[in-house]
Amino acid sequence: MDRPAKVKKIGSQAAIAALRPALASGAKDGLTARPRSAPLPPMPITGLNHITLTVSDLARSLAFYTDTLGAVQRTASKTAAYLDLGPIWLCLEQADPVTPRGDDTHIALSCAPEVFEALAARITSHAPLWKENRSEGASLYFLDPDGHKLELHLGDMATRLAHYQAHPEKGVHVLDRTLGEEAP
Numbered sequence: 001m002d003r004p005a006k007v008k009k010i011g012s013q014a015a016i017a018a019l020r021p022a023l024a025s026g027a028k029d030g031l032t033a034r035p036r037s038a039p040l041p042p043m044p045i046t047g048l049n050h051i052t053l054t055v056s057d058l059a060r061s062l063a064f065y066t067d068t069l070g071a072v073q074r075t076a077s078k079t080a081a082y083l084d085l086g087p088i089w090l091c092l093e094q095a096d097p098v099t100p101r102g103d104d105t106h107i108a109l110s111c112a113p114e115v116f117e118a119l120a121a122r123i124t125s126h127a128p129l130w131k132e133n134r135s136e137g138a139s140l141y142f143l144d145p146d147g148h149k150l151e152l153h154l155g156d157m158a159t160r161l162a163h164y165q166a167h168p169e170k171g172v173h174v175l176d177r178t179l180g181e182e183a184p
Contacts, residue, residue, distance in 0.1 A: 033095045035076070036159075051088060051107060053148050054095035060145050061092050070119075088111070100147030104131075108151040116154050125150060135165035 055061040062081055065071040071083040071090060079094040086109070111119055120140045130149055131141035137155030144150060164172040 001007065049089065050091055052091040052093055053146070054096045054098050055092050055143070055144075056096055057093075057145065058092060058094045064145050065090065065092065068122060098146045100143075101149070104149075106141070106149035106151050108153045110151060110156070111154070113154055116152070120152060136160055138139050 011087060026175040036139075053061075058079070058081060062073060062083075065163050066073055067085055069085060071079055073083050077083040081092045083090045083092065088109075116138055116155040120138075127142040127144065129141055130143050133141065137153060137159060138157065139150040139154070142150055142152070161174050165172055165174050
């Protein structure tokens with residue numbers, strides 16, 4: 001009966017360093033070299049494809065997203081619906097139970113500045129609020145019928161970065177987007 005070889009324990013960094021030459025050379029001595037992937041372009045992700053939210057009552061959620069937020073329903077089935085919510089493809093999917101998150105995870109939605117106040121008033125009359133706005137720009141933090149945390153926000157990445165550059169006391173360092181270094 002063959003005895004297993006004694007194995008010396010080494011740290012993960014040392015193990016990776018030891019494997020690099022074998023993997024790069026394509027050695028077959030117990031290792032299968034993985035073909036190298038083609039390099040990715042600098043930003044391979046081109047956008048947000050869709051968001052799926054689980055809901056406990058599909059009809060109630062459809063009413064909220066279409067009547068309150070102005071989404072357009074594109075599909076219908078017993079267990080799911082696709083909606084256009086501005087440029088967002090939103091899927092509502094029936095599930096039981098739906099468990100809301102207890103942290104600050106949320107989806108922020110944009111609208112035109114001229115409709116923010118009217119839309120915020122409509123939302124406030126149909127949805128509970130979950131947080132006070134403490135960020136740059138006008139924001140309304142509200143819950144959908146299943147407790148999914150949403151935000152209506154005026155502003156974009158450029159306005160947020162400009163805010164932090166103008167307020168270094170906030171402790172947020174804006175990085176140069178191409179170098180990953182702090183911006184001037």
